[in-house]
Amino acid sequence: MTRLTGSALRVTVFVGENDTWHHRPLYSEIVHRAHSAGLAGASVFRGIEGFGASSLIHTSRLLSMSEDLPVAIVIVDTEERVRAFLPQLDELVGEGLVILDDCEVIRYVGRTRAADVKGGQ
Numbered sequence: 001m002t003r004l005t006g007s008a009l010r011v012t013v014f015v016g017e018n019d020t021w022h023h024r025p026l027y028s029e030i031v032h033r034a035h036s037a038g039l040a041g042a043s044v045f046r047g048i049e050g051f052g053a054s055s056l057i058h059t060s061r062l063l064s065m066s067e068d069l070p071v072a073i074v075i076v077d078t079e080e081r082v083r084a085f086l087p088q089l090d091e092l093v094g095e096g097l098v099i100l101d102d103c104e105v106i107r108y109v110g111r112t113r114a115a116d117v118k119g120g121q
Helices: 025-037 080-091 114-120
Strands: 008-015 042-048 070-078 097-105
Touching: 008 025, 008 080, 025 070, 025 080, 070 080, 080 097, 080 114
Parallel strands: none
Antiparallel strands: 008 070, 008 097, 042 070
């Protein structure tokens, strides 16, 4: 398990829900690559409304014609690991936005598996 506390770097990737990479959702490809790269974690958040460089508003409202809602993939790890992962994002993200933020990790604790709990009693 990756240990992470203190100074870290957060990368947030904004893409469309319908964006794909080789017939697979782009957000899923990014998460799986982050996992394979050994990054501490990645989460995908679905937006309910937004617009980007195209200036086309995407919304989840019932009467809207748009179904390509915005999604944000958030990854947090050490600066070194995140920066090493950036070339993969450069390869994957043709349209979208990638931002980096300094952050501080206060708590990073995974779930305890049932077998681990039973074994430790």
